[in-house]
Amino acid sequence: MLLAVDAGNTNVVFALISPGSNPGQASTIVARWRIATDPRRTADEYAVWLNQLLQLEGYQRSDVHGVIIATVVPKALHNLTVLAQKYFGGDPLVAGEPPVEWGIALDVEEPQSVGADRALNVIAAHAHHPGDLIIVDFGTATTFDVVDYSGAYKGGIIAPGINLSLDALVTAAARLPRIAIEAPANDSVIGRDTVSQMQIGIYWGYIAMIEGLVARLKAEVGRPAKVISTGGLAVLFEQHTAVFDAIEPDLTIQGLAMLWERAHMP
Numbered sequence: 001m002l003l004a005v006d007a008g009n010t011n012v013v014f015a016l017i018s019p020g021s022n023p024g025q026a027s028t029i030v031a032r033w034r035i036a037t038d039p040r041r042t043a044d045e046y047a048v049w050l051n052q053l054l055q056l057e058g059y060q061r062s063d064v065h066g067v068i069i070a071t072v073v074p075k076a077l078h079n080l081t082v083l084a085q086k087y088f089g090g091d092p093l094v095a096g097e098p099p100v101e102w103g104i105a106l107d108v109e110e111p112q113s114v115g116a117d118r119a120l121n122v123i124a125a126h127a128h129h130p131g132d133l134i135i136v137d138f139g140t141a142t143t144f145d146v147v148d149y150s151g152a153y154k155g156g157i158i159a160p161g162i163n164l165s166l167d168a169l170v171t172a173a174a175r176l177p178r179i180a181i182e183a184p185a186n187d188s189v190i191g192r193d194t195v196s197q198m199q200i201g202i203y204w205g206y207i208a209m210i211e212g213l214v215a216r217l218k219a220e221v222g223r224p225a226k227v228i229s230t231g232g233l234a235v236l237f238e239q240h241t242a243v244f245d246a247i248e249p250d251l252t253i254q255g256l257a258m259l260w261e262r263a264h265m266p
Helices: 043-056 074-087 115-129 162-174 192-221 235-242 250-264
Strands: 002-007 011-018 027-037 066-071 132-138 141-147 153-160 224-229
Touching: 002 074, 002 250, 011 043, 011 250, 027 250, 043 074, 043 115, 043 235, 066 074, 066 115, 066 250, 115 132, 115 141, 115 153, 115 224, 132 192, 132 250, 153 162, 153 192, 153 224, 162 192, 162 235, 192 224, 192 235, 224 235, 224 250
Parallel strands: 002 066, 132 224
Antiparallel strands: 002 011, 011 027, 132 141, 141 153
């Protein structure tokens, strides 16, 4: 089994992956867990938490034969590396570093600044979907990534995530309550009370932003482009917009599995 670790700004996702039984066969995610990102969390704390979760799923630490890590939080890497070394028996692979470089063209002005999660999304999306792509990733930030038909990353957009937008609104306006992020009860955009007006502004406003930016990206690409949605909040929007052609909630983890397999190809 492979333990893939995606350390984001808000959560660290751990995924237990069973490799394909034959060369070229897709890997399978058999379990996934997430914990709030905290660079101060020690390897020992991670190990206690993970050990319990592995047992609940019917696995042991000894079932894990390798670890691969991607992180956009550099301070979190040390303790995750110690976790792999101390509790899983070896040095982890780190996405983007030898021997698991990206293997794709980062056709942007500052390729070194491209986040690990975005590069992994590009790798996995291009492997699953031919042609030009627009990847929308709902995380701490909402990112839009443009991938051409050759698999090259061409750039994109970074926008505030929906939770960040709500937090900023509630923090700055003393009389506005904290609300759940969910689809309003109906399609009306005329709110009749404070809570419904906030839900409309956050939810339908966010969908309008997504649809508007995707339309502008498609126009600039100038060729048909498939729109792929990923990230923890992807399913929140799929029922109320036709902008997405596919929902792939595990693109980042799939990209990690692909890098691992590439590094271990004979």
